[in-house]
Amino acid sequence: MEKLQEHYPKVEITQEEDKIHIQNLWGDDSFFLRFDEETDLNFLNEYFFPPELMAMYSLENNKMEVFAFPVSPESDLIKRKFDFNFRGETFVCKWAEPSDEFIKIASAFREQKEESRTAYRNLRQFRDYYRIDELPKFLSKYFEDKKPFNFVVEGNLSKIQVDIIEFSRTLNFYMSYFDRETPAIQILSSPYDRETFNLPCYSLFDTFPSSINATDIDSILLDIISVANNNSDPRLRFIFYYQILEYASYYFLKSDIKDKLNYILRDLMFLSNQKITLKA
Known part of the structure; x- marks a missing residue:
């Protein structure tokens, strides 16, 4: 042994x-x-x-x-x-x-x-x-x-x-x-290879909320989120989560916010910046 x-x-x-x-x-x-x-x-x-x-x-x-x-x-x-x-x-x-x-x-x-x-x-x-x-x-x-x-x-x-x-x-x-x-x-x-970071829980609350107000969510976004959350491969999860950003930015974000996000993502120093502030 x-x-x-x-x-x-x-x-x-x-x-x-x-x-x-x-x-x-x-x-x-x-x-x-x-x-x-x-x-x-x-x-x-x-x-x-x-x-x-x-x-x-x-x-x-x-x-x-x-x-x-x-x-x-x-x-x-x-x-x-x-x-x-x-x-x-x-x-x-x-x-x-x-x-x-x-x-x-x-x-x-x-x-x-x-x-x-x-x-x-x-x-x-x-x-x-x-x-x-x-x-x-x-x-x-x-x-x-x-x-x-x-x-x-x-x-x-x-x-x-x-x-x-x-x-x-x-x-x-x-x-x-x-x-x-x-x-x-x-x-x-x-x-x-499992992630070692702490997953956020209960959003900004200490306990699970007793009441939840639901709003309509785009069905395509729901499908992508479900696939991303249930996928065990970190690379595929990253791709699916990025698709959420792409889809939401194309159909829902105002063009000026979308332009600022694109500017940040194209920044060659993006991965080196510890803190990036996006001003509306």
């Missing part, structure tokens, strides 16, 4: 009676893994657990396993297998039954929080499948015609280890090009 913590300093390993708990794998605090004390956990040292992906990969085995979902064994999707040529390397992409290592991890999954911004990395539904005999009938019925499958990428992963996210984005693009409904590799914002 020393090697695991060497790779992932934020991983916490604790023992509770005859169980071993591993927390913050993938940097994800919404769940933990609960293993029996006698379980050989050395296999964890052979894998990398990228915070941005619902996946694990091994450079030794040259295999990345992307966590998918239980699906019908008759589905055409799981018959899909293709070569993906990326930067001079060929990778074999296919759907396959989960590895033994993945089964150990999924079976050990336990929720730590009621909500998870990462959807528990898809581990919860696999855990439920592997303990189907313990589930209520209405839940076990969901798995009746399904089996667990993951999406597997095989090839020289050491060549793309640094660019594993760029590789995944590129693969997603080409898979969606040929199949608009293909499941994509989900790419999450890294927990280590």
Whole structure:
């Protein structure tokens, strides 16, 4: 376990009676893994657990396993297998039954929080499948015609280890090009890049107001604000919020105020100015 913590300093390993708990794998605090004390956990040292992906990969085995979902064994999707040529390397992409290592991890999954911004990395539904005999009938019925499958990428992963996210984005693009409904590799914002500033709360009030006076808001602005607020990618949020300024300035601001805003935004020293005063 020393090697695991060497790779992932934020991983916490604790023992509770005859169980071993591993927390913050993938940097994800919404769940933990609960293993029996006698379980050989050395296999964890052979894998990398990228915070941005619902996946694990091994450079030794040259295999990345992307966590998918239980699906019908008759589905055409799981018959899909293709070569993906990326930067001079060929990778074999296919759907396959989960590895033994993945089964150990999924079976050990336990929720730590009621909500998870990462959807528990898809581990919860696999855990439920592997303990189907313990589930209520209405839940076990969901798995009746399904089996667990993951999406597997095989090839020289050491060549793309640094660019594993760029590789995944590129693969997603080409898979969606040929199949608009293909499941994509989900790419999450890294927990280590999460904003550290304090979000403003309750506007200028100390408590949530007891009465709110609503006015009509442009439906397009409402749509953009909703998309911006719910997007986890900081770059995309910035773009959507900027679209709000563009739209509002074009349709609602007086031309003199709009000109002053444009002047500020074009200022080459804009990012260096700590305080800019806009006089009406």
